[in-house]
Amino acid sequence: xxxxxxxxxxxxxxxxxxxxxxxxxxVHWMYTKQPKRKKEExxxxxxxxxxxxxxxxxxxxxxxxxxxxxxxxxxDILQFDTFYGGFGGWLPGKxxxxxHILAVYEFFQxxxxxxxxNKVQSIFYRAAEKYxxxxxxxxxxxxxxxxxxxxxxxxxDKKMIKVIYLGVDEKLFHPGYNQTFRKKYKLDKKIILGWTxxxxxxxxxxxxxxxxxxxxxxxxxxxxxxAFDGPDFHNLEPVIKENSLxxxxxxxxxxxxxxxxxxxxxxxxxxxVCSSLSEGFGLSVVEAEACGKPIVCFEAGSLPExxxxxxxxxxxxxxxxxxxxxxxxxxxxxxxxxEKYGKEAEKWSKFFNWEKTAKEHMEVYNKLSENFKx
Numbered sequence: 001x002x003x004x005x006x007x008x009x010x011x012x013x014x015x016x017x018x019x020x021x022x023x024x025x026x027v028h029w030m031y032t033k034q035p036k037r038k039k040e041e042x043x044x045x046x047x048x049x050x051x052x053x054x055x056x057x058x059x060x061x062x063x064x065x066x067x068x069x070x071x072x073x074x075x076d077i078l079q080f081d082t083f084y085g086g087f088g089g090w091l092p093g094k095x096x097x098x099x100h101i102l103a104v105y106e107f108f109q110x111x112x113x114x115x116x117x118n119k120v121q122s123i124f125y126r127a128a129e130k131y132x133x134x135x136x137x138x139x140x141x142x143x144x145x146x147x148x149x150x151x152x153x154x155x156x157d158k159k160m161i162k163v164i165y166l167g168v169d170e171k172l173f174h175p176g177y178n179q180t181f182r183k184k185y186k187l188d189k190k191i192i193l194g195w196t197x198x199x200x201x202x203x204x205x206x207x208x209x210x211x212x213x214x215x216x217x218x219x220x221x222x223x224x225x226x227a228f229d230g231p232d233f234h235n236l237e238p239v240i241k242e243n244s245l246x247x248x249x250x251x252x253x254x255x256x257x258x259x260x261x262x263x264x265x266x267x268x269x270x271x272x273v274c275s276s277l278s279e280g281f282g283l284s285v286v287e288a289e290a291c292g293k294p295i296v297c298f299e300a301g302s303l304p305e306x307x308x309x310x311x312x313x314x315x316x317x318x319x320x321x322x323x324x325x326x327x328x329x330x331x332x333x334x335x336x337x338x339e340k341y342g343k344e345a346e347k348w349s350k351f352f353n354w355e356k357t358a359k360e361h362m363e364v365y366n367k368l369s370e371n372f373k374x
Contacts, residue, residue: 008281008284012081012166015167015354016361017044019358028071028074029047030049030050030068038050049067061085061087061088064085064088065092066092069096072096079141080100081105082104082132087132087135093138097372099371099372101139101364102139104132104140104142104143106150106280106281107129107151109126111204111277112125115202129154133151133156134154137160138372141161143164143281143302144301145305146301162360164357164360165351165356166286166354166357167353167354167356168286168352168353173287173291174263174290175267176267177266181227181265189223192252192270193225193270193272193273195210195226195228195274196228196262197230197284198230198231198232199232201235203277205275207236211236212321214226214245214250214251215243215245218245221333225252226252228253229253229255229256229265236251262287263291266288269288271296271338272293272295273295273297273324274297274298276298278301282307285303286352290349292343293342295314295345298316298317312341312345313331313345
């Protein structure tokens with residue numbers, strides 16, 4: 001049960017649902033009602049239930065308590081997702097007597113000090129994360145060891161946490177696609193750095209730093225361009241101009257590419273860059289690896305779990321633009337190393353697959369069901 005917003009969390013719920021259906025499960029998905037959409041609908045075999053949340057998505061957890069309780073009578077397992085889906089999810093589980101799970105993507109904790117709009121908001125979100133880590137769920141699932149450690153630090157019993165990595169669609173993400181992005185923007189002779197995702201100015205994504213690092217790279221290697229794909233590019237436009245970079249020349253915006261076409265973007269770039277100071281998993285990073293692209297990222301969040309330092313990319317320890325730009329230049333000036341890392345990245349990405357993810361979820365579900373029958 002969660003919210004219909006584009007991102008790793010949505011892909012997790014949708015893809016997991018499809019895999020569970022393949023294995024004979026009946027799947028229901030409850031989320032916020034959208035304009036001009038039916039209240040009940042079957043999508044890809046998933047039973048979608050849309051509920052009204054008059055005060056906005058932050059109140060989804062409270063608005064969904066009674067509908068979740070009614071749905072609990074029809075299902076065997078309840079699973080809720082962070083952030084807003086988890087606050088009251090345990091209540092319908094307790095009342096109905098059904099196993100109830102909280103899937104946790106990422107906790108920011110001290111990063112709220114720089115991410116929040118003010119000190120009050122920072123205190124609230126940090127307290128909310130501590131509350132979620134200590135809610136009386138039957139089981140917690142996290143998508144990385146990093147997130148598990150965060151939860152343990154907040155007081156959660158480590159025996160209650162199961163780490164299950166996300167997967168990548170090997171049939172969709174792989175090398176060999178036509179480099180349509182490169183051809184579209186006439187970048188045949190350019191070296192391309194790539195980034196995908198929602199472009200907000202959240203300190204966790206650290207995009208202003210990425211642009212500063214790129215400017216340093218550009219001064220030493222004028223032939224390099226930085227390409228973005230995803231929503232909300234307008235947020236970056238002032239920061240790009242502040243760094244004396246030109247949109248359409250130095251920085252290329254590819255729009256928000258439909259998911260089936262995204263591998264053509266990855267295939268067109270030479271290096272994928274992830275400047276995040278925290279990631280719950282890093283799905284776009286693994287997708288780029290699956291397309292045979294080496295990675296430059298910080299030693300932050302779960303990124304060292306999905307990028308093998310000096311094997312599939314460079315994991316930068318010092319969190320500043322100079323260290324990040326040095327790592328980029330190291331790979332861009334050494335084609336042999338870049339190609340070697342890219343080949344290893346493709347091999348390593350196969351460790352993360354949705355069939356394995358679904359299998360591990362089913363093991364948790366079956367174990368919980370047996371325990372509740374006793």
